[in-house]
Amino acid sequence: MKRAAGGRPGLWLFATLACAYMVTFGGHLYSGDGIEMWRTAASLVRHGDLALEQDTPGRTWGYAGADGRRYAPYALGLSVVEAPFYAAGRAAGAALGLEGTSREKIDWAAGVLANVPVTALTGLLVFLVGLAAGYSRRASASAGLLYGLGTMAWVYSKHDFAEPLCALALLGCVWFLLRFRERGALADLVAAGALNGFSFFTKYQMVIYTPILLAFILLATPAKGRRGAPLARILGAFLLPGLLFGLANLYVNHLRFGTWLHTGYGNQGEIFAGWTHVPVGLFGLLLSPGKGLFWYSPLLLAAPFAWRAFHRRSPALSLLGGAIAAATVLMFAPLWWWHGDWSWGPRYLVIPLPFLVLPFLAWLDPSPGGRPARIRSPKVRAVIAGLLVAAVFVNFLGAGVSFFFPLQALTDAGNVHDDWNFLPGLSPLRFHAHVVMGWIRRAAGHPAHDFVYRKWRDGALTDERIPVDAFDKGSDFFFFRSRGSGAESAALVLAGLLFGAGALLSAARLR
Secondary structure, three states: OOOOOOHHHHHHHHHHHHHHHHHOOOOOOOOHHHHHHHHHHHHHHHHOOOOOOOOOOOOOOOEEOOOOOEEOOOOOHHHHHHHHHHHHHHHHHHHOOOOHHHHHHHHHHHHHOOHHHHHHHHHHHHHHHHHHOOOOHHHHHHHHHHHHHHOOHHHHOOOOOOHHHHHHHHHHHHHHHHHHHHHOOHHHHHHHHHHHHHHHHHOHHHHHHHHHHHHHHHHHOOHHHHOOOOHHHHHHHHHHHHHHHHHHHHHHHHHHHOOOOOOOHHHHOOOEOOHHHHHHHHHHHHOOOOOOHHHHOHHHHHHHHHHHHHHHHOHHHHHHHHHHHHHHHHHHOOEOOOOOOOOOOOHHHHOOHHHHHOOHHHHHOOOOOOOOOHHHOHHHHHHHHHHHHHHHHHHHHHHHOOOHHHHHHHHHOOOOHHHHHHOHHHOHHHHHHHHHHHHHHHHOOOOOOOEEEEEEEOOEEEEEEEOHHHOOOOOOOHHHOOOOOHHHHHHHHHHHHHHHHHHHHHHHHHO
Protein backbone atom coordinates (compact mmCIF):
# COMPACT_ATOMS: atom_id res chain seq x y z
CA MET A 1 0.00 0.00 0.00
CA LYS A 2 1.48 3.31 -1.08
CA ARG A 3 2.11 5.63 1.84
CA ALA A 4 1.86 9.39 1.50
CA ALA A 5 4.57 11.52 3.02
CA GLY A 6 3.68 13.57 6.07
CA GLY A 7 5.27 16.82 4.91
CA ARG A 8 4.12 20.19 6.07
CA PRO A 9 0.64 19.15 7.29
CA GLY A 10 2.33 17.15 10.04
CA LEU A 11 4.41 20.14 11.08
CA TRP A 12 1.36 22.41 11.20
CA LEU A 13 -0.54 19.78 13.19
CA PHE A 14 2.28 19.59 15.72
CA ALA A 15 2.45 23.40 15.95
CA THR A 16 -1.33 23.69 16.41
CA LEU A 17 -1.36 21.21 19.27
CA ALA A 18 1.81 22.50 20.95
CA CYS A 19 0.62 26.11 20.90
CA ALA A 20 -2.85 25.14 22.17
CA TYR A 21 -1.26 23.20 25.02
CA MET A 22 0.92 26.17 25.92
CA VAL A 23 -2.17 28.38 26.27
CA THR A 24 -3.45 26.07 29.01
CA PHE A 25 0.00 25.18 30.41
CA GLY A 26 0.07 24.92 34.21
CA GLY A 27 3.75 25.48 34.89
CA HIS A 28 4.03 23.63 38.20
CA LEU A 29 4.28 20.11 39.60
CA TYR A 30 1.06 18.22 40.34
CA SER A 31 1.71 14.85 41.97
CA GLY A 32 4.04 13.01 44.29
CA ASP A 33 5.03 10.75 41.37
CA GLY A 34 5.77 13.75 39.20
CA ILE A 35 7.73 15.54 41.90
CA GLU A 36 10.00 12.55 42.47
CA MET A 37 10.58 12.05 38.73
CA TRP A 38 11.32 15.78 38.40
CA ARG A 39 13.70 15.58 41.36
CA THR A 40 15.47 12.68 39.67
CA ALA A 41 15.88 14.81 36.54
CA ALA A 42 17.20 17.67 38.68
CA SER A 43 19.71 15.35 40.34
CA LEU A 44 20.89 14.08 36.95
CA VAL A 45 21.51 17.65 35.78
CA ARG A 46 22.98 19.09 38.97
CA HIS A 47 24.89 16.15 40.44
CA GLY A 48 25.11 13.47 37.76
CA ASP A 49 23.39 10.85 39.93
CA LEU A 50 19.88 9.69 40.87
CA ALA A 51 19.61 10.50 44.59
CA LEU A 52 16.79 12.86 45.62
CA GLU A 53 17.60 16.02 47.53
CA GLN A 54 15.75 16.20 50.86
CA ASP A 55 15.00 19.92 50.99
CA THR A 56 11.30 19.99 51.91
CA PRO A 57 10.60 20.47 55.65
CA GLY A 58 8.30 17.77 56.99
CA ARG A 59 8.44 15.68 53.82
CA THR A 60 10.76 12.79 52.93
CA TRP A 61 11.13 11.96 49.24
CA GLY A 62 11.71 8.49 47.80
CA TYR A 63 12.91 5.35 49.58
CA ALA A 64 16.18 4.44 51.23
CA GLY A 65 18.71 3.01 48.80
CA ALA A 66 21.70 0.73 49.25
CA ASP A 67 24.01 3.69 50.00
CA GLY A 68 21.70 5.28 52.60
CA ARG A 69 20.50 8.02 50.27
CA ARG A 70 16.92 8.09 49.00
CA TYR A 71 15.72 7.33 45.47
CA ALA A 72 12.47 7.43 43.52
CA PRO A 73 10.99 4.00 42.66
CA TYR A 74 10.01 5.00 39.13
CA ALA A 75 11.58 4.05 35.82
CA LEU A 76 13.87 6.72 34.41
CA GLY A 77 12.30 7.51 31.03
CA LEU A 78 10.41 10.67 31.94
CA SER A 79 13.25 11.95 34.13
CA VAL A 80 15.69 11.54 31.22
CA VAL A 81 13.34 13.48 28.92
CA GLU A 82 12.75 16.18 31.54
CA ALA A 83 16.47 16.66 32.23
CA PRO A 84 17.28 18.87 29.20
CA PHE A 85 14.15 20.95 29.83
CA TYR A 86 15.20 21.39 33.45
CA ALA A 87 18.73 22.32 32.38
CA ALA A 88 17.39 24.91 29.95
CA GLY A 89 15.16 26.34 32.67
CA ARG A 90 18.10 26.68 35.04
CA ALA A 91 20.13 28.40 32.35
CA ALA A 92 17.24 30.80 31.63
CA GLY A 93 16.78 31.54 35.34
CA ALA A 94 20.49 32.29 35.72
CA ALA A 95 20.49 34.53 32.64
CA LEU A 96 17.53 36.49 34.03
CA GLY A 97 19.16 36.79 37.45
CA LEU A 98 16.28 35.05 39.23
CA GLU A 99 16.70 33.85 42.79
CA GLY A 100 14.67 32.11 45.49
CA THR A 101 11.02 31.36 44.74
CA SER A 102 11.15 32.86 41.25
CA ARG A 103 14.07 30.60 40.31
CA GLU A 104 12.27 27.58 41.77
CA LYS A 105 9.11 28.30 39.76
CA ILE A 106 11.11 28.45 36.54
CA ASP A 107 12.73 25.10 37.40
CA TRP A 108 9.31 23.53 37.98
CA ALA A 109 7.80 24.97 34.82
CA ALA A 110 10.74 23.87 32.69
CA GLY A 111 10.54 20.26 33.92
CA VAL A 112 6.79 19.85 33.55
CA LEU A 113 6.98 21.46 30.09
CA ALA A 114 8.27 18.16 28.69
CA ASN A 115 4.78 16.68 28.27
CA VAL A 116 3.72 19.53 25.95
CA PRO A 117 5.89 18.43 22.98
CA VAL A 118 5.46 14.78 24.00
CA THR A 119 1.66 14.99 23.65
CA ALA A 120 1.84 17.12 20.50
CA LEU A 121 4.22 14.56 18.96
CA THR A 122 1.71 11.81 19.79
CA GLY A 123 -0.94 13.74 17.84
CA LEU A 124 1.54 13.98 14.97
CA LEU A 125 2.09 10.21 15.16
CA VAL A 126 -1.67 9.60 14.92
CA PHE A 127 -1.44 11.52 11.63
CA LEU A 128 1.56 9.48 10.45
CA VAL A 129 -0.02 6.16 11.42
CA GLY A 130 -3.12 7.15 9.45
CA LEU A 131 -0.98 7.86 6.39
CA ALA A 132 0.96 4.62 6.83
CA ALA A 133 -2.33 2.71 6.96
CA GLY A 134 -3.45 4.22 3.65
CA TYR A 135 -5.79 7.00 4.78
CA SER A 136 -5.81 10.48 3.28
CA ARG A 137 -3.91 13.44 4.70
CA ARG A 138 -7.15 15.20 5.59
CA ALA A 139 -8.52 12.20 7.47
CA SER A 140 -5.21 11.53 9.23
CA ALA A 141 -4.73 15.15 10.26
CA SER A 142 -8.33 15.30 11.50
CA ALA A 143 -7.75 12.17 13.59
CA GLY A 144 -4.62 13.80 15.05
CA LEU A 145 -6.69 16.84 16.04
CA LEU A 146 -9.42 14.65 17.53
CA TYR A 147 -6.81 12.95 19.68
CA GLY A 148 -5.00 16.13 20.67
CA LEU A 149 -8.00 18.35 21.41
CA GLY A 150 -10.94 15.96 21.78
CA THR A 151 -9.62 13.62 24.48
CA MET A 152 -8.09 13.96 27.94
CA ALA A 153 -4.68 13.94 26.24
CA TRP A 154 -5.03 17.75 26.24
CA VAL A 155 -5.24 17.87 30.04
CA TYR A 156 -2.37 15.41 30.47
CA SER A 157 -0.12 17.59 28.30
CA LYS A 158 0.18 19.90 31.33
CA HIS A 159 0.62 17.27 34.03
CA ASP A 160 3.78 15.58 35.31
CA PHE A 161 2.87 11.92 34.77
CA ALA A 162 4.75 9.37 32.65
CA GLU A 163 1.73 8.00 30.77
CA PRO A 164 1.87 10.54 27.88
CA LEU A 165 5.47 9.54 27.17
CA CYS A 166 4.46 5.86 27.27
CA ALA A 167 1.69 6.55 24.74
CA LEU A 168 4.17 8.33 22.48
CA ALA A 169 6.70 5.49 22.61
CA LEU A 170 4.07 2.79 22.01
CA LEU A 171 2.45 4.58 19.08
CA GLY A 172 5.86 5.39 17.61
CA CYS A 173 6.75 1.71 17.82
CA VAL A 174 3.59 0.82 15.87
CA TRP A 175 4.36 3.45 13.22
CA PHE A 176 7.76 1.92 12.58
CA LEU A 177 6.17 -1.54 12.43
CA LEU A 178 3.80 -0.26 9.74
CA ARG A 179 6.81 1.11 7.85
CA PHE A 180 8.49 -2.27 8.12
CA ARG A 181 5.36 -3.97 6.81
CA GLU A 182 5.55 -1.75 3.72
CA ARG A 183 9.31 -1.45 3.14
CA GLY A 184 10.77 -4.54 4.75
CA ALA A 185 13.72 -2.52 6.13
CA LEU A 186 15.20 -4.01 9.30
CA ALA A 187 16.16 -0.48 10.40
CA ASP A 188 12.45 0.16 10.98
CA LEU A 189 12.26 -2.91 13.19
CA VAL A 190 15.27 -1.74 15.21
CA ALA A 191 13.64 1.68 15.69
CA ALA A 192 10.36 0.00 16.70
CA GLY A 193 12.19 -2.21 19.19
CA ALA A 194 14.03 0.79 20.63
CA LEU A 195 10.79 2.67 21.20
CA ASN A 196 9.19 -0.42 22.73
CA GLY A 197 12.19 -0.72 25.06
CA PHE A 198 12.06 2.97 25.93
CA SER A 199 8.39 2.54 26.86
CA PHE A 200 9.23 0.11 29.68
CA PHE A 201 12.28 2.21 30.52
CA THR A 202 9.59 4.85 31.22
CA LYS A 203 7.05 2.64 32.98
CA TYR A 204 7.91 -0.93 33.93
CA GLN A 205 4.44 -2.30 33.17
CA MET A 206 4.78 -1.40 29.49
CA VAL A 207 6.67 -4.66 28.91
CA ILE A 208 3.26 -6.37 28.76
CA TYR A 209 2.75 -5.06 25.22
CA THR A 210 5.79 -6.83 23.79
CA PRO A 211 3.99 -10.14 23.02
CA ILE A 212 1.18 -8.19 21.32
CA LEU A 213 3.67 -6.32 19.16
CA LEU A 214 5.46 -9.56 18.30
CA ALA A 215 2.17 -11.11 17.20
CA PHE A 216 1.55 -8.08 14.99
CA ILE A 217 4.98 -8.49 13.40
CA LEU A 218 4.45 -12.20 12.72
CA LEU A 219 0.81 -12.14 11.64
CA ALA A 220 0.37 -8.77 9.97
CA THR A 221 3.58 -8.57 7.93
CA PRO A 222 3.19 -10.31 4.56
CA ALA A 223 6.03 -12.43 3.23
CA LYS A 224 6.90 -9.79 0.63
CA GLY A 225 7.28 -7.25 3.45
CA ARG A 226 10.01 -9.40 4.98
CA ARG A 227 11.92 -9.42 1.69
CA GLY A 228 13.53 -12.73 2.47
CA ALA A 229 14.81 -11.79 5.92
CA PRO A 230 15.00 -14.87 8.17
CA LEU A 231 12.50 -14.95 11.01
CA ALA A 232 15.27 -15.07 13.61
CA ARG A 233 16.79 -11.91 12.14
CA ILE A 234 13.42 -10.15 12.21
CA LEU A 235 12.79 -11.09 15.84
CA GLY A 236 16.32 -10.21 16.85
CA ALA A 237 16.14 -6.77 15.22
CA PHE A 238 12.99 -5.99 17.20
CA LEU A 239 13.85 -7.62 20.53
CA LEU A 240 17.50 -6.67 20.96
CA PRO A 241 16.94 -2.93 21.63
CA GLY A 242 14.24 -3.81 24.14
CA LEU A 243 16.59 -6.23 25.84
CA LEU A 244 19.17 -3.45 26.22
CA PHE A 245 16.58 -1.17 27.83
CA GLY A 246 15.54 -4.04 30.10
CA LEU A 247 19.15 -4.51 31.20
CA ALA A 248 19.36 -0.75 31.78
CA ASN A 249 16.34 -1.01 34.10
CA LEU A 250 18.03 -3.80 36.06
CA TYR A 251 21.25 -1.82 36.31
CA VAL A 252 19.39 1.26 37.59
CA ASN A 253 17.66 -0.91 40.20
CA HIS A 254 21.06 -2.15 41.33
CA LEU A 255 22.46 1.37 41.51
CA ARG A 256 19.58 2.63 43.60
CA PHE A 257 18.55 -0.27 45.82
CA GLY A 258 21.44 -2.73 45.66
CA THR A 259 19.60 -5.55 43.87
CA TRP A 260 18.72 -6.14 40.24
CA LEU A 261 15.00 -6.79 40.73
CA HIS A 262 14.06 -4.35 43.49
CA THR A 263 12.52 -1.18 42.00
CA GLY A 264 11.31 0.39 45.23
CA TYR A 265 7.65 -0.20 44.40
CA GLY A 266 7.53 -2.89 47.07
CA ASN A 267 7.74 -0.14 49.69
CA GLN A 268 4.29 1.07 48.62
CA GLY A 269 2.54 -2.04 49.92
CA GLU A 270 0.35 -4.63 48.21
CA ILE A 271 -1.16 -3.37 44.95
CA PHE A 272 -2.78 -6.54 43.54
CA ALA A 273 -6.37 -6.81 44.74
CA GLY A 274 -7.11 -10.15 43.04
CA TRP A 275 -8.96 -11.21 39.94
CA THR A 276 -12.32 -10.91 41.70
CA HIS A 277 -11.61 -7.18 41.76
CA VAL A 278 -11.63 -6.99 37.94
CA PRO A 279 -15.35 -6.04 37.62
CA VAL A 280 -14.81 -3.15 40.02
CA GLY A 281 -11.74 -1.98 38.13
CA LEU A 282 -13.44 -2.36 34.73
CA PHE A 283 -16.48 -0.35 35.79
CA GLY A 284 -14.25 2.20 37.48
CA LEU A 285 -11.96 2.70 34.49
CA LEU A 286 -14.70 2.89 31.88
CA LEU A 287 -17.96 4.10 33.43
CA SER A 288 -17.60 5.32 37.02
CA PRO A 289 -18.64 8.96 37.55
CA GLY A 290 -15.27 9.86 39.04
CA LYS A 291 -12.87 8.06 36.69
CA GLY A 292 -14.82 6.60 33.76
CA LEU A 293 -13.04 7.04 30.43
CA PHE A 294 -16.22 7.92 28.57
CA TRP A 295 -16.97 10.78 30.96
CA TYR A 296 -13.49 12.24 30.61
CA SER A 297 -13.25 11.71 26.83
CA PRO A 298 -16.88 11.79 25.60
CA LEU A 299 -15.79 11.63 21.97
CA LEU A 300 -14.83 7.98 22.50
CA LEU A 301 -18.51 7.08 22.92
CA ALA A 302 -18.64 7.06 19.12
CA ALA A 303 -15.45 5.02 18.64
CA PRO A 304 -17.08 1.56 18.97
CA PHE A 305 -19.48 2.46 16.15
CA ALA A 306 -16.59 3.55 13.91
CA TRP A 307 -14.57 0.44 14.75
CA ARG A 308 -16.53 -1.83 12.40
CA ALA A 309 -15.68 0.26 9.32
CA PHE A 310 -12.12 0.66 10.58
CA HIS A 311 -11.73 -3.10 10.98
CA ARG A 312 -12.95 -3.72 7.43
CA ARG A 313 -10.31 -1.37 6.01
CA SER A 314 -7.44 -2.00 8.45
CA PRO A 315 -8.00 -5.37 10.14
CA ALA A 316 -4.45 -5.82 11.45
CA LEU A 317 -4.25 -2.31 12.92
CA SER A 318 -7.74 -2.68 14.35
CA LEU A 319 -6.85 -5.94 16.12
CA LEU A 320 -3.60 -4.44 17.40
CA GLY A 321 -5.36 -1.39 18.85
CA GLY A 322 -8.06 -3.54 20.42
CA ALA A 323 -5.47 -5.88 21.95
CA ILE A 324 -3.49 -2.94 23.39
CA ALA A 325 -6.66 -1.39 24.87
CA ALA A 326 -7.82 -4.71 26.34
CA ALA A 327 -4.37 -5.49 27.78
CA THR A 328 -4.23 -2.08 29.44
CA VAL A 329 -7.61 -2.41 31.08
CA LEU A 330 -6.93 -5.96 32.24
CA MET A 331 -3.50 -4.98 33.56
CA PHE A 332 -4.83 -2.25 35.84
CA ALA A 333 -8.36 -3.46 36.70
CA PRO A 334 -7.16 -6.08 39.28
CA LEU A 335 -5.14 -3.48 41.22
CA TRP A 336 -6.22 -1.67 44.36
CA TRP A 337 -4.79 1.42 42.72
CA TRP A 338 -6.69 1.00 39.42
CA HIS A 339 -7.69 4.70 39.50
CA GLY A 340 -4.14 6.09 39.58
CA ASP A 341 -5.15 8.81 42.03
CA TRP A 342 -4.46 11.57 42.59
CA SER A 343 -5.00 12.46 38.94
CA TRP A 344 -7.55 13.70 36.43
CA GLY A 345 -9.67 10.90 35.02
CA PRO A 346 -8.39 7.37 34.33
CA ARG A 347 -4.68 8.16 34.16
CA TYR A 348 -3.58 4.69 33.06
CA LEU A 349 -5.87 4.78 30.02
CA VAL A 350 -3.84 7.65 28.59
CA ILE A 351 -1.52 4.88 27.31
CA PRO A 352 -3.96 3.30 24.77
CA LEU A 353 -5.78 6.59 24.11
CA PRO A 354 -4.35 7.23 20.60
CA PHE A 355 -5.34 3.71 19.52
CA LEU A 356 -8.92 4.41 20.62
CA VAL A 357 -9.04 7.41 18.27
CA LEU A 358 -7.71 5.56 15.20
CA PRO A 359 -11.14 4.03 14.30
CA PHE A 360 -12.36 7.52 13.38
CA LEU A 361 -10.04 7.35 10.38
CA ALA A 362 -12.59 5.13 8.64
CA TRP A 363 -15.32 7.73 9.15
CA LEU A 364 -13.15 10.67 8.16
CA ASP A 365 -11.92 9.16 4.89
CA PRO A 366 -13.92 7.94 1.86
CA SER A 367 -13.71 4.22 1.34
CA PRO A 368 -11.49 2.84 -1.45
CA GLY A 369 -14.64 2.30 -3.53
CA GLY A 370 -15.40 6.03 -3.48
CA ARG A 371 -18.48 5.78 -1.30
CA PRO A 372 -18.99 8.80 0.98
CA ALA A 373 -17.56 8.49 4.46
CA ARG A 374 -20.16 7.85 7.11
CA ILE A 375 -19.19 10.93 9.06
CA ARG A 376 -20.61 12.99 6.18
CA SER A 377 -24.09 11.91 7.23
CA PRO A 378 -25.84 14.91 8.86
CA LYS A 379 -26.92 12.81 11.84
CA VAL A 380 -23.44 11.46 12.45
CA ARG A 381 -21.95 14.94 12.06
CA ALA A 382 -24.39 16.28 14.64
CA VAL A 383 -23.50 13.52 17.09
CA ILE A 384 -19.76 14.02 16.60
CA ALA A 385 -20.15 17.80 16.96
CA GLY A 386 -22.08 17.35 20.21
CA LEU A 387 -19.48 14.96 21.59
CA LEU A 388 -16.69 17.36 20.60
CA VAL A 389 -18.39 20.23 22.41
CA ALA A 390 -18.72 18.02 25.50
CA ALA A 391 -15.07 16.96 25.18
CA VAL A 392 -13.83 20.56 24.95
CA PHE A 393 -15.93 21.48 27.99
CA VAL A 394 -14.55 18.56 30.00
CA ASN A 395 -11.00 19.42 28.90
CA PHE A 396 -11.53 23.01 30.01
CA LEU A 397 -12.63 21.77 33.44
CA GLY A 398 -9.52 19.59 33.71
CA ALA A 399 -7.09 22.15 32.34
CA GLY A 400 -8.57 25.19 34.06
CA VAL A 401 -8.75 23.80 37.60
CA SER A 402 -5.89 21.90 39.22
CA PHE A 403 -7.19 18.50 40.33
CA PHE A 404 -5.09 18.70 43.50
CA PHE A 405 -7.10 21.25 45.49
CA PRO A 406 -10.58 19.68 45.08
CA LEU A 407 -9.21 16.24 45.99
CA GLN A 408 -7.33 17.69 48.95
CA ALA A 409 -10.52 19.41 50.14
CA LEU A 410 -12.51 16.18 49.82
CA THR A 411 -9.80 14.29 51.71
CA ASP A 412 -9.72 16.87 54.49
CA ALA A 413 -13.51 16.45 54.78
CA GLY A 414 -13.06 12.72 55.49
CA ASN A 415 -13.64 11.29 52.00
CA VAL A 416 -11.56 8.61 50.29
CA HIS A 417 -10.90 7.49 46.71
CA ASP A 418 -14.00 5.31 46.47
CA ASP A 419 -16.17 8.27 47.49
CA TRP A 420 -15.18 10.63 44.69
CA ASN A 421 -14.69 7.84 42.16
CA PHE A 422 -18.08 6.16 42.61
CA LEU A 423 -20.47 8.76 44.11
CA PRO A 424 -21.84 11.05 41.38
CA GLY A 425 -22.24 13.95 43.80
CA LEU A 426 -18.51 13.88 44.60
CA SER A 427 -17.23 13.38 41.06
CA PRO A 428 -14.30 15.68 40.22
CA LEU A 429 -16.25 16.66 37.11
CA ARG A 430 -18.97 18.14 39.29
CA PHE A 431 -16.43 19.68 41.64
CA HIS A 432 -14.47 21.35 38.83
CA ALA A 433 -17.69 22.62 37.23
CA HIS A 434 -18.62 24.11 40.60
CA VAL A 435 -15.29 25.97 40.72
CA VAL A 436 -15.80 27.37 37.21
CA MET A 437 -19.33 28.48 38.10
CA GLY A 438 -17.81 30.27 41.07
CA TRP A 439 -15.54 32.20 38.70
CA ILE A 440 -18.55 33.19 36.60
CA ARG A 441 -20.46 34.34 39.68
CA ARG A 442 -17.52 36.46 40.83
CA ALA A 443 -17.19 38.01 37.37
CA ALA A 444 -20.88 38.94 37.59
CA GLY A 445 -20.35 40.55 41.01
CA HIS A 446 -21.77 37.73 43.14
CA PRO A 447 -20.01 35.60 45.77
CA ALA A 448 -19.02 32.01 44.94
CA HIS A 449 -20.87 29.25 46.77
CA ASP A 450 -19.44 26.60 49.08
CA PHE A 451 -19.47 23.04 47.74
CA VAL A 452 -22.45 21.14 49.21
CA TYR A 453 -22.98 17.40 48.82
CA ARG A 454 -25.02 14.68 50.48
CA LYS A 455 -23.40 11.87 52.41
CA TRP A 456 -24.70 8.87 54.33
CA ARG A 457 -23.81 9.41 57.96
CA ASP A 458 -25.21 7.65 61.07
CA GLY A 459 -28.07 6.03 59.16
CA ALA A 460 -29.25 9.15 57.32
CA LEU A 461 -28.35 11.36 54.39
CA THR A 462 -26.93 14.65 55.60
CA ASP A 463 -25.72 17.77 53.84
CA GLU A 464 -21.97 18.30 54.01
CA ARG A 465 -20.31 21.60 53.18
CA ILE A 466 -16.77 22.43 52.03
CA PRO A 467 -15.89 26.14 52.22
CA VAL A 468 -15.09 27.68 48.84
CA ASP A 469 -11.72 28.98 50.04
CA ALA A 470 -10.59 25.39 50.67
CA PHE A 471 -10.66 24.41 47.00
CA ASP A 472 -10.91 27.48 44.75
CA LYS A 473 -7.32 28.64 44.25
CA GLY A 474 -7.87 30.39 40.93
CA SER A 475 -7.22 29.22 37.38
CA ASP A 476 -4.47 26.74 36.58
CA PHE A 477 -3.24 28.64 33.51
CA PHE A 478 0.41 29.65 33.90
CA PHE A 479 0.19 32.63 31.58
CA PHE A 480 -3.12 33.95 32.89
CA ARG A 481 -2.73 33.74 36.68
CA SER A 482 -2.49 36.92 38.74
CA ARG A 483 1.09 37.83 39.68
CA GLY A 484 2.86 40.00 42.20
CA SER A 485 3.59 42.81 39.76
CA GLY A 486 1.57 44.26 36.93
CA ALA A 487 4.52 44.13 34.54
CA GLU A 488 5.05 40.41 35.14
CA SER A 489 1.33 39.68 34.69
CA ALA A 490 1.19 41.71 31.47
CA ALA A 491 4.26 40.00 30.02
CA LEU A 492 2.92 36.53 30.74
CA VAL A 493 -0.55 37.33 29.41
CA LEU A 494 1.04 38.63 26.21
CA ALA A 495 3.03 35.40 25.90
CA GLY A 496 -0.13 33.35 26.41
CA LEU A 497 -1.98 35.37 23.76
CA LEU A 498 0.90 34.85 21.34
CA PHE A 499 0.66 31.09 21.85
CA GLY A 500 -3.09 31.33 21.22
CA ALA A 501 -2.46 33.24 18.00
CA GLY A 502 0.13 30.63 17.03
CA ALA A 503 -2.45 27.87 17.51
CA LEU A 504 -5.00 29.67 15.32
CA LEU A 505 -2.50 30.48 12.57
CA SER A 506 -1.13 26.93 12.55
CA ALA A 507 -4.65 25.51 12.39
CA ALA A 508 -5.43 27.81 9.46
CA ARG A 509 -2.30 26.62 7.62
CA LEU A 510 -3.16 23.00 8.46
CA ARG A 511 -6.59 23.43 6.94
